[in-house]
Amino acid sequence: MELRHLRYFVAVAEARSLKLAAEEKLHTTQPSLSRQIRDLENEVGAALFLRGTRGVELTAAGRVFLDHARVMLSQAETAVQSVRQIANPTKPYFSLGFMIGHDSTWLPKTLQILRDELPNIHVVISTQNSPQLAAALSQGLIDVAFLRREDGGPGLEYSLIIEEPFEVFLPKDHPLAAQSVIKAKEIVGETFLSVSGTALSVSGKPPALRLAIDRYLKERGLDIRPSHEVDNLGGVMSLIASTRGIALLPAYAKTFLPDSVTTRPLQGCSPTIDLSVGYRRVNSSATLKLLLSRVDELVAEVPNHA
Numbered sequence: 001m002e003l004r005h006l007r008y009f010v011a012v013a014e015a016r017s018l019k020l021a022a023e024e025k026l027h028t029t030q031p032s033l034s035r036q037i038r039d040l041e042n043e044v045g046a047a048l049f050l051r052g053t054r055g056v057e058l059t060a061a062g063r064v065f066l067d068h069a070r071v072m073l074s075q076a077e078t079a080v081q082s083v084r085q086i087a088n089p090t091k092p093y094f095s096l097g098f099m100i101g102h103d104s105t106w107l108p109k110t111l112q113i114l115r116d117e118l119p120n121i122h123v124v125i126s127t128q129n130s131p132q133l134a135a136a137l138s139q140g141l142i143d144v145a146f147l148r149r150e151d152g153g154p155g156l157e158y159s160l161i162i163e164e165p166f167e168v169f170l171p172k173d174h175p176l177a178a179q180s181v182i183k184a185k186e187i188v189g190e191t192f193l194s195v196s197g198t199a200l201s202v203s204g205k206p207p208a209l210r211l212a213i214d215r216y217l218k219e220r221g222l223d224i225r226p227s228h229e230v231d232n233l234g235g236v237m238s239l240i241a242s243t244r245g246i247a248l249l250p251a252y253a254k255t256f257l258p259d260s261v262t263t264r265p266l267q268g269c270s271p272t273i274d275l276s277v278g279y280r281r282v283n284s285s286a287t288l289k290l291l292l293s294r295v296d297e298l299v300a301e302v303p304n305h306a
Helices: 003-015 019-025 030-044 058-087 104-115 130-138 208-219 233-243 251-256 286-293 295-301
Strands: 047-050 056-058 093-099 123-128 145-146 157-172 192-195 229-232 246-250 261-265 272-280
Touching: 003 030, 003 058, 003 229, 019 030, 019 056, 019 229, 047 130, 058 093, 058 233, 058 261, 058 295, 093 104, 104 123, 104 286, 104 295, 123 130, 123 246, 130 145, 130 272, 145 261, 157 208, 157 233, 157 251, 157 295, 192 208, 192 233, 208 233, 208 246, 208 272, 233 251, 233 261, 246 251, 246 261
Parallel strands: 093 123, 093 145, 192 229, 192 246
Antiparallel strands: 047 056, 145 272, 157 246, 157 261, 157 272
16 A cells, blocks of 8 residues: 555545546546555455445545544655755744644644744644644654643643533434434433544543543443444444444534434533643744744634534
């Protein structure tokens, strides 16, 4: 498997069309792109797309693979840019990390703030899951990240941006979807799905998202154990569709919502989870200080960030 196969796959997934991806994103021919996608499917051993007259849709396997493909491409780009910066340090260098799905919300305004003040800055973007971002921060691989308040080891600082509400994610044709709101106790007895508790953070503890879900259920006195666990939100969506299960997730996970899945708010005071800006305490970067000084402005000017 080569990086170009991953790039082709992500382009088709985002365009939802082989024709559009070939002509507008990749500047290649549709037959050539189709062959590359078939080669990738043969290598991973699963169909990644459903082909139809109106374009293509990701299969359950494709939705899971999309998260991992984006992470691998982001990590490869970060590695290349880091080496180039060391070899040719002509521009100020600053690396940003975003959780997958949050980059589309927070990246544009963040870049605008940086480039308004530092027009010559060279910015590298990394999109990963929150525990991976915490690890990258701890290792000094990125300067700042938009992530959960992970227990990422000593030396990390977090500045709260927003508190994201949880919602119930469930199949559109599930009986509970007929209700405008769902009581927490109504989840008992359903096939409950959750993010993995074994996708460990740097400290060896479960991810902050899993801890927040478990804490909410415990506070409500609900003894609910996940029937299935997966380490990415795309995988959770696939499980909802395939098992007719239910999941509690932050509202931003609607970014990954397939046509067969919908959401409903919880009745009463909804639980929340922090989205924070994380950075290393010892990072003395002037660019980092600039960004931190304008976090309030960033939050105020980013619409629909819940």
